[in-house]
């Protein structure tokens with residue numbers, strides 16, 4: 001792997017950019033790997049990266065049915081924050097956010113992490129109390145957040161209408177080191193680093209079956225033939241139910257469509273991320289100038305990566321009330337992804353009933369922010385059999401009643 | 415936009431008129447059942463890519479609950495039927511078989 005640097009840019013500029021390598025190698029499957037990871041989204045790639053970097057496990061294949069980063073990782077609105085309520089969530093999301101701070105240097109790939117600050121508006125008395133509680137919890141967890149008043153909200157984001165008729169802005173939970181990053185670059189940066197460690201990233205390779213022997217995994221069937229492995233990680237987000245079905249167990253997950261949209265690009269108008277959970281919408285401005293907008297999920301199971309129009313309408317209606325200046329903006333593009341929702345809105349990083357199979361799913365509407373931390377924790381779980389970061393996120397927590405309830409803490413969880 | 419026919423009032427109801435209610439035919443287990451049954455009833459879900467059975471409510475119409483058979487991969491609707499049943503009607507299952515030979519959902523086929 002050739003190092004990216006200002007000198008490399010200068011050198012290539014002088015020779016018509018003929019010297020750049022491919023970022024990652026094209027690979028065909030070998031007969032057997034120590035570890036196979038299904039799904040080359042951010043979580044699958046990060047798991048592979050930290051298996052190699054932290055645990056020296058490099059005989060790894062990452063199998064992807066489409067193109068890498070083409071699932072939810074390439075469809076999300078890139079909000080990064082760690083202001084969750086429960087201790088296990090704060091631990092893994094803050095680990096993740098802190099890894100994002102230095103990820104560009106670590107990967108030698110500019111992922112454009114922009115800690116511009118994230119605010120979650122309180123627009124009812126109930127939300128004020130909820131966010132004050134979260135701010136106190138974050139204080140104990142070592143996550144830097146603060147509850148701020150409406151004047152500070154207006155100062156940080158002048159385009160907000162704080163005295164809206166229905167839902168005036170009463171304050172906000174403010175995380176100054178939250179922000180955004182470039183989603184494709186996160187997938188590409190991890191892929192390049194994995195490839196440099198000798199791992200095989202095999203695209204257009206769909207896993208169609210999981211082979212087991214005496215309760216233990218022995219390999220997978222794919223559209224490129226059977227491949228053997230000692231350990232298998234299922235990291236397919238919206239398609240996790242399909243994988244569980246192949247492996248012969250059930251999961252407490254349902255797959256729903258979540259949509260987002262962007263406007264035509266305009267000059268810089270806001271340099272923070274704003275989430276308005278009561279009215280169900282959130283917005284930030286991309287470096288290109290587009291307003292990036294999202295809302296809540298659709299209500300029914302769906303695998304089509306298309307959502308219903310009325311959800312878009314609801315989201316935009318809510319945001320126009322909070323940001324009157326966007327009322328004349330034209331929307332450019334709209335899309336959907338299939339998100340994997342658990343009952344308590346927390347992820348599952350766990351062993352499974354089949355020996356050697358591990359699952360990393362349930363990130364639902366909010367797993368982009370978690371990519372580095374989840375990969376770090378999942379690699380530890382797979383290499384050592386346990387990780388302090390994943391302990392509470394087992395798939396058996398539901399039967400034990402040990403939920404990690406973030407559904408209230410994050411009404412619009414992104 | 416999803417359109418489902420309400421089996422009670424016969425209205426072709428738009429999605430905005432309906433509330434989704436999750437998986438259909440969930441069986442609650444009685445006294446003496448074990449923790450697996452209870453876990454399955456409360457939390458585990460089919461979540462298929464393909465034929466699926468769901469509960470819906472005609473919320474802004476007659477207000478009644480009903481059941482629907484849909485394909486989650488294509489959004490095709492196979493049919494709707496009243497909620498007072500523990501399994502999908504035979505005629506509907508045959509209609510699904512004509513379109514999706516070999517389909518299976520829990521113990522139904």
Ligand SMILES: Cc1cc2nc3c(=O)[nH]c(=O)nc-3n(C[C@H](O)[C@H](O)[C@H](O)COP(=O)(O)OP(=O)(O)OC[C@H]3O[C@@H](n4cnc5c(N)ncnc54)[C@H](O)[C@@H]3O)c2cc1C
Pocket residue numbers: 038039040041042043044063064065066067068069070071072073074075076077078079080205206207208235236237238239258259260294335336337338339363364365366367368369370414
């Ligand atoms: C519209 C939208 C907005 C969002 N906004 C945010 C946000 O602002 N902040 C945030 O933190 N999160 C957000 N999220 C959530 C976030 O995108 C996801 O939680 C995260 O990207 C999941 O990453 P992943 O690697 O688990 O899944 P994915 O990126 O979906 O990767 C899974 C991969 O598995 C592959 N796959 C599936 N089946 C198979 C098979 N049989 N064989 C081989 N490969 C297979 C898929 O093709 C896919 O590439 C948003 C999601 C959406 C849809």
Ligand SMILES: [Zn+2]
Pocket residue numbers: 420421422423424425472475476477478
């Ligand atoms: Zn009706």
